[in-house]
Amino acid sequence: MANSDARAIGSLVADVVAIAVVHKAGGKASAAETSIAETTMFKLQGAANEASATVGEGSGAVHGTKVHTEFGKLASEVEGVSTEVSYKDGQVVPYGTKGSVRADAVEGNLETPTNIYDLKTGGAKLTPANVNKYNQHVPSAPTITEIKPK
Amino acid sequence: MKNIAVERVVKRYLQAFIINDDFIFSNNLLYKSPLEDILAGFCFEKSGLNKDGVYVWCFVQPLYLKSEHIILSYGKRLKGTRGELWLLKNNTNLEETIEELIPLMKDAIDVFLNNVDTPSKFYNYYQDKLVNLRMAEAVTYSAIYSKNKDSKLILENYINILENENIEVDWVKNLLDVAKGLKLIIGNDEAIQNLFQKNIIETKQTIGL
Numbered sequence: 001m002a003n004s005d006a007r008a009i010g011s012l013v014a015d016v017v018a019i020a021v022v023h024k025a026g027g028k029a030s031a032a033e034t035s036i037a038e039t040t041m042f043k044l045q046g047a048a049n050e051a052s053a054t055v056g057e058g059s060g061a062v063h064g065t066k067v068h069t070e071f072g073k074l075a076s077e078v079e080g081v082s083t084e085v086s087y088k089d090g091q092v093v094p095y096g097t098k099g100s101v102r103a104d105a106v107e108g109n110l111e112t113p114t115n116i117y118d119l120k121t122g123g124a125k126l127t128p129a130n131v132n133k134y135n136q137h138v139p140s141a142p143t144i145t146e147i148k149p150k
Numbered sequence: 151m152k153n154i155a156v157e158r159v160v161k162r163y164l165q166a167f168i169i170n171d172d173f174i175f176s177n178n179l180l181y182k183s184p185l186e187d188i189l190a191g192f193c194f195e196k197s198g199l200n201k202d203g204v205y206v207w208c209f210v211q212p213l214y215l216k217s218e219h220i221i222l223s224y225g226k227r228l229k230g231t232r233g234e235l236w237l238l239k240n241n242t243n244l245e246e247t248i249e250e251l252i253p254l255m256k257d258a259i260d261v262f263l264n265n266v267d268t269p270s271k272f273y274n275y276y277q278d279k280l281v282n283l284r285m286a287e288a289v290t291y292s293a294i295y296s297k298n299k300d301s302k303l304i305l306e307n308y309i310n311i312l313e314n315e316n317i318e319v320d321w322v323k324n325l326l327d328v329a330k331g332l333k334l335i336i337g338n339d340e341a342i343q344n345l346f347q348k349n350i351i352e353t354k355q356t357i358g359l
Contacts, residue, residue: 069199076233083234084198084205089321090284092222094178094195102198111223112281136319139282 040078040107044117044147047074052121052149064121067149068104071119075105081117082106087137101133104147113142120148151204151239153178156194159238163248164255171259177358178204179220182267185359187295187350188212190267192255193222194238202239206251208258210266212288213353214295214346220357223284224266224276228254269296286311287325294332295346302336309333 051070055063072083086093088100092110095102108114116134118126126146134144160168160175167173167180173191174183181191189211194204209225211217227234230250241247266275273292280286290308294301312326335341 065199072197072199072235076235082227088219090282094193094220094222095198096196097219109281110226111285139284 040081040115041117041145041147043078044075044081044105045150047071047078048119048147048149050074059122064124067121068119071104071147071149075117078105080107082110085110085113087134087139089137090139101137103134103138106142108142112140113138114140115143115145117145117147120146151194151196151200151202155239156204159244159248160194164252166252167255179359181359182263185213185354187214187269187346188267188272189359190263192258193220193225195222197235200235200237202241203235203237205234206236206255208255208262210263210272212269212272212292212295213350214269215288215291215353216349217353218356224272224288225262226258228258230254270298273298283312283315283322283325287329290329291346294336294342297339305329305333305336 048067048071051067051074054070055066058066075081076083083105084095084102085106086095086097086100086102088097093100103113103116104119105117106113106115107117116138118130118134120126126144131144135141156178157175160180164175164180168175172183173180174185178194178196179189179191180194181189191209193207193209195207197203197205206228207222207225208228209222211221211224215221228236228251230236230247236247236251238244238247266272269292273289273296276285276289276292280289286308290304293304298304309326309329312322312329315322315326317323317326332342332345335345
């Protein structure tokens with residue numbers, strides 16, 4: 001599938017926002033926060049779709065890594081989003097720090113992130129254990145959202 | 151990106167920081183020397199997804215906060231025209247990339263590092279940026295270590311904040327326990343300095359500095 005086709009699909013994913021798995025550690029987002037988050041989520045869903053289309057069909061860990069790599073490139077172009085951020089015990093730490101959790105994409109200030117986006121490929125899903133680990137290590141109780149390429 | 155590849159780039163292109171600014175390069179860190187109580191410099195953080203790329207952080211780490219790892223919370227990623235990921239290997243435009251990176255690093259030294267590289271400067275810079283518990287922790291410790299006249303009050307406020315948090319989270323409970331321990335010795339300068347010097351030595355050893 002060409003990138004332009006993927007982008008077209010990406011532009012049709014507004015409905016995905018409604019069905020994405022969202023976990024909020026505490027409190028409710030304001031209407032303004034929700035609107036901004038949905039815009040970012042919309043763009044990141046498009047990035048996931050485009051990444052998947054660029055890599056092509058496949059399965060397994062290698063395929064998943066390729067999709068994550070493409071997603072990382074595209075997601076880093078989204079305003080207000082940082083990719084590949086590791087947290088441990090409420091602090092930002094370098095990749096590979098023992099016991100840390102690595103978020104695929106983070107929205108907002110890294111010290112007070114509003115949303116964490118976890119890209120899942122193939123049959124992988126955001127599990128309660130994943131959510132617990134984010135809640136344990138990431139400060140400011142952000143919303144944890146699963147992004148799945150369509 | 152392997153450490154050796156980062157080291158090659160630093161040696162070839164970033165020597166000026168080592169020669170002119172007294173920085174040291176070790177373990178993907180380019181930091182100010184002599185290293186005393188605050189680690190101040192740049193971390194070339196590997197990407198997990200792009201073997202040729204790194205994220206370049208300008209950061210400080212108060213070493214009197216006991217830690218078993220590098221902390222990047224007190225700093226920021228340098229962002230170029232192509233985003234936060236810097237391709238320092240297999241990049242046909244490497245020289246252009248470096249030409250973009252160096253001024254950002256110099257600017258980060260002037261605007262940020264030089265303003266937070268001592269405990270009292272750290273306190274002054276971050277005292278009104280208490281966005282989360284870790285920031286409150288670092289600011290409180292910096293006030294105490296730099297013998298701020300309001301240390302006792304700052305510590306009490308910090309403990310109050312912690313007591314309203316969820317102490318079922320292990321690290322939050324640990325922050326509270328340590329803070330309560332500090333409260334017991336807050337008037338004893340020698341005990342405070344001994345504790346913080348011990349933290350500095352142990353943190354340096356643990357993170358290999």
